[in-house]
Amino acid sequence: MNLVNFAYGLLLLLAAFVFQTTLTGINRKVVARLQRRRGPKFYQQFIDIFKALSKGSTTHGWVFDFGVIMALGGIMATAIFIPFGPLKAVPGMDNIFIIAYVLAVGMLGMAMSASGSGNPWASIGVSRALTNMLAYDIPFMMVVFGLIFAFDSSSLSGLAAIQREGGLLGWNVLRFPLGGIVAMISLQGMLGKKPFDSFIAPAEIASGPMVEYGGRHLGMLFLLHEYSTFIEVSLIVHLFFGGGATVLEFMVKYAVIYTFLNLVSNVLPRFKIDQAVTFFYKVPLAMAVVQTFLIIFLGMGVA
Amino acid sequence: MTFDIVVILMFLGAFSAYLISKASLKAGAYATTVFSLGALAVLLMGRSEIGSEFSVLFMNFEVTVIGWYFSGVMVLVYAMTSFFNSFWMDKMMYPGSYNFLYLFSLAGTLGLFFASDLITLFIFWEVVVWSSTFIIPMGKSRRAAVVYYTISSIGSMATLYGIMLVYRISGTLVIQEAFVPLKEDPLTATVVFVIFVMAGLTKIGIFPFHIWLPLAHGSAPHTFSPVLSGGLVKMGAFIAYMSVAILPAYEAFEGSLKIMGIPLQLYFLMILGAISIVLGTLMAIKQEDAKKLIAYSSVANGGYILIGILMMDQLSFAGSMMHLFNHAIASAAAFLAIAVVAYRTGTTKISELGGMIHRMPLTYLTYLIAIISLAGIPPMGGFVSKWLIIQGLADRGLMFMALAAFFGSIGSFLYVFRPLAAVFLGQLKPEHEHLKSEPLMMKIPMVILMVLILYFGVLPKWLLGIIGEIQVAAGIEPVMMSGNTILAVNGVLNTLNVFMIFGFGFLISLIIFLLMQKSRRVGLMDTYTSAEFIYTPELYHYAGAFYAPFERLYQNHPSVEKFLGAIAWKFHELGTVVNALFFSHKPAVTVFWTSVILVMITLGGAGI
Amino acid sequence: MIQYAGIMLILIGIYGLLTQSNIIKIIVSLNIFELGLNVFIISVGFVREGIAPILTSVNNHNGLVFVDPLPQALVLTAIVIGLGTTALGLAFARSIYRQHGTLNLDEIGGPSNG
Amino acid sequence: MVNPVLLIALPLLLAFVSIVFKAYKNNLLVFGTLLNAGLVLTLNKGQYIIGGFQPPFGINLVLDDFALTGILIINGLFLVITLMSLEKLEGFASVLLVALAGLNGLVLTGDLFNLFVFLEITAITAYILSSASKEYRYAFNYLVLGTLGSGLYLFGLIVLYAVFGTLNMADLSVKMAAVDASQLVLPSLLIFIGLAVEVKILPFNGWVKGVYSGTNSLVGPLFASVYAAGMLFVFGRIFAQVIPLGTYLRTSLVVLGALTLLAGEVAALSKTRIREILLYSSIGQSGLIAALFLSGLVFVAVMQLVNNALSKAILFTVAGQMADSTGTDEGEELQGAFLEHKIAGVGFTIAALSLIGLPLFYGFISKMNLLFGIFYSDNYWLPVVILLGTVIEGTYMVRLLVKLWTPGDEGIVSEKAFATERPLTIQSSKVMGIVVLSVVLLIGGLLPAVIQDNLTDSGSLLDEVTPAYLFDLKGGQ
């Protein structure tokens, strides 16, 4: 670790931000078209973020501020761990479990900040968000566990490289189709897209955890959202779609998956929170267990 | 020579603490601190004397690395908690006895960890059990003490049977030698292993022996809960370690059916550990009392520790050993934080509290760091240990344990967040408006624990070094480290880097925050209320049934408590039956039974 | 045969103890039991054609066939002991009658099973 | 050289004298117990013949290690208990003197019929003492069962006499050993039942509940420790040393003992009154000790017996005193009773813990040794029963202790305000006695050699049956 790594990391952060925010803007456009609207400009998302950041805001005490800082800091740190295609800010730090757990720092920070506002709606939102997390994360981790066992590596880039050796058919989504499906469903949950968006959807209780935020707090939360989307989608790209030998390859895969999920999201209704849990434990978890079982005990798809 | 002095001194210290308490309660409480800190100092200084042997009365001791490590953890927890003792002296029924039993149980644990023969081990085991049994009822529940004692003694009696069996077979009680002949006899080894490990299971609180944990931890005196959860539970881990490492289970069960390379016997125990994780997590999520919640989290964490110990490998075992330490200090810190709250407010019920952060920020910080570590989030110590355990599980492909571990990890976010949100955050109740901040003596241990949690999360090298020694002593490959990087076969972890990147991200975030326009400070009640006008903070606080939608999913779960309660009731009924059948004021009843027995035995005798 | 009679008396005593709930009858049963026992003890020492173990001017030396004197000595002790317990039992019976107004154990409550 | 017959004759003499000089009978009692306790310390082992006629023709007293331990326990505890509860003597001083003589005779005698006589003497004093509770129906029940039991004992004895022609224990044991044990099932069983009534083995112990549950602070400890010890010593003498049991009978009787242990503990678990809990615990312990004797493990049985006697003396004294001074011994009503009586409470606790067999107390040493003993006799099921019994025993004892120490309802922090309001008084004499007994338990637990050596000291009978495997806690292995 030296200053170069940090600079590299900063660069990656910027790149990720620009890439993901642009993609969000584009997607808003795509979705609008789907709904026969014109939709905002593709850089509208940048405008939103910067506008929010520059506005005045209210605060409810130091936890409220500290939580936001911690949340964004944690998520940014996580984003630094994610290889951007072949690019890595810090070598050897893309361990999947590290990422999964560091990700939680951001979650915790945001939850803390929300509850710190003293608004019970925010707390309810947090409780839903956490419940949702308990639902989607376990099938996902289960599949990842299978992958790690299969390839004896828990490094994102390592796993991606192994897939690329087998060409298109080496992609995990094809080797382990069940796992792939589970991962996609879980990703939908992670991103808070329909049908699993009850904790954050604007139509639900006062926008959930975000209810008290405005100005720079909200702007930072927007940033946080972009970064977490980046992290989560990247995870899937690396784990199941062979990652990217080049930055471009990575960006293309990323964009396709993200758009696909967005489209899916827009045609689905919304689960209640307990329905989401039940669903995740009935279908994806079962599939994940079957997939892992197949990998571990039968060696299926492990080459 | 250092260690025998420690053991003897602690017993004498217990008595002197009692006597000092007779003169002055506060002084007695400080005596517990002085003695336990002294023991800690001696332990740390005596590291070079590991391997020394000594005898006291008829008991024999040998200081092994693992014993030293465990006793260090234990003494640390005791020492830190003892700072709190003085604040409860005037509220306790038997303050002198409390101080006495406090140090007495500590002395017992030291003796236990240093024991070199099985009887000594058992003696101290029981000493700890009974001395702690009498502290628990000074808190909120008498039943807790009884349940605690019963479950503990089920375990210890099973172990006693095991000890006797081993002695019968091998003719020696020396721990290192007694199990040797068992390697040739897998069947007996299985029996010994199962009954021996039972004590460990009861103490760690593994399903189905977990029921005492929430009861006892949740209702023990506030100053004893940290010790119970952080310290005494680890005795079980020690027994589990002994049954796996010293037996040694993997060699003895070489010939038995294996699942993923794990002998069936151990696999079965791992399943129990996995169940404990899931169950502890689910139950913790629905608790309304902060102490009970942390107690259930101890059940879950006990599951991790057990699984790790049973693996006996390079990664999970190391993770488990480290988790033992991390959980000890984190759970102690969490309990201490709750104790501060209880000291100031007099309650530990989540729904009766709120907004404590505005009155005791340091306590909040302690709790925050503790739960981050408990949930295994970087950069705290708990992350490193959980990472090691999960990497080990992935290496072996133990998918069901891993499933439980994931569930426990994610679930822990849910339950640790709940007190955070409802006790420390949210609306401050008007009656708590004028609470004072935590006293200085309470701040000291909390700060120390916070620093330790963070330190071992960032720089675990020293700790893992000791664990490596333990692993070498147990005859397995030690965990590898290069610089600050932990090298696992299927992944690497550089904790310092994680911390630095985290700090970097935090810095950027902070810069962004500071660069932007300043915010206006508003009151807690000044929030978005969906156009309602609300003036009562009590009602404007989300605390009860925090995860209601999720809790609803398993509200009708089958309960081990009920099942065991039914068994206990059956015993009770049986007693009544015995009473009614054989005891009467009429001689005829007994004459009848006498005739029956006479007939039965003579008839049986005639048949032979 | 007097020995069988002894055992029969023992059995009758036991039967009485089993079936009777009146205290006096229980004491009587007990006495029957003891009586049977004493008869049995005596019978154990009986020698056919044997004479009582007392030297008199007629049976004047120890070379004669005596019945076993030891059981007789034992029985004497047993009788006295039986007398003692009977006396005490009757005293209890009177106390019970004073306390409960009845001698029937069925009518007197037993220890509670609570 | 002191003849042990004095231990029987002197109390008897004092008893006779005491009804002549009625006014001094309490003093005579104290004098007698003190004298006896003093005499015990001066005894020499050996065989003492009475009347000058050699056994098997005459009666002899056998003073071996076994009997010495027995009379040491009996006289020592008798002294302590009497001194503790002098105010409860009422008219019982003469009876107690006779009881003392009877118990000593019981343990010392070497003749089976003489044993029957002493059994009756002891039993009759017990009937009288049990009427101290004014519950005559229970005393009557005891009387009937006791008489029936000793009748059956006599029955069995006479059958043996008819076959072997002797009443002397040593003589009989030699003669019986020469005969096929299956021939002797009936007389052995009759003798067993006879003693089992007094030893409190299920199902011959129907009297125990009524009698023990109403005892006061004098009678309770006397029954539960001194009488129980005496009867168990006799039981051990007969079944471990005199009557050879065949495999079948031994197994069935051991099973009966084990069942008694379990049933006693289970029944105690279902009780809430302190004396009832303790009485069932006594039943359980008797079953255990009897099972040990029947298994031939004399030494460990004696250890456990000593432990039980010492513990029960304390427990019943406190429980009886509670009932005497507050009018109830319902655990619920006596919450926090030890708040004001800490020393007695600590004594009670030590006794209870020792009874359970927790370390640092003598009970642990005895429990360890008995387990080792059983394991070395290759019996693997009995320890399971014993350990299960221990768990149950621990449960109800801890439940009781917790209640007596820390008052308060569930969910509320224990506070003085919840303590019982009944006026519990414990005299200083009792407290002193309790302290003495608890110190003995503690010394036995920490320095087992002190008690152990006294039990094994240069002995005859005991040493022979003391197995070589005996776990020497001094060495640790």
Place this chain on the structure above:
Amino acid sequence: MKRIFALVLVAVVGILLFSGIYSMEGFPRYGEAEVSERVSMSYIDKNVTRENQEVVFGVSENLETGSANIVTSIIVNYRSFDTLGEVTVLFVSALGVSLLFGSFEGRLRSRYKPNFILRTGSKVVFPLILVMGAYIFIHGHLSPGGGFPGGSMIASAILLMYLADEDFRVRIDDFKKTEGIAGAMYVLLGLVGLMISNYFLSNFLDTGTVGTLFSAGIIPVVYVLVGLKVGSELTGIITDFLKGEVE
């Protein structure tokens, strides 16, 4: 139902007792006891401490026990300790009875008044019974009888007086004192034996010639004491039982 069940149970017990006893090897058939193989043979031959010898009534001297009544010799010499115990049993029972009724006053009265014959006759018979009782316990070593029958007879005389006279009351304390003193004397006698010949209750007196009144060493002495003791004990028991309901 209960009775039938009890009957069946008792019948089974009976069958087992019978079969158990009579199937034992070596259990003598009725009337076939082998006295010579029992310890009793030595009691008959009086050769426990001495060589086998001829014992002839009125001739043999200075035997180990001088009693012509062999049963008595067993009771008071060979197994005298039993007798001490036996006396104690009676003593303690009497004590128990008096404890139970100790607080009572007055006397129970029979529903039937004693008639004239009883009243008068008893006065005549009373001294005769006393004398007879005394005779029996003094001659215990020569003829059937002894301390216990003799004592009982004395007590029966008192009982007769109770029956005959409604207002008859004995001075219970005197009887108690007699009882206590007699008992104490018995024990002291034993202790004297212990001092003289090192055996408790040993026969330290000259045993004389078999068949004469002043023979058999301590036997007559013991029997006198026992007789007095039993007589006063039984009297005490009778008196206690007849005590009234007033407390």
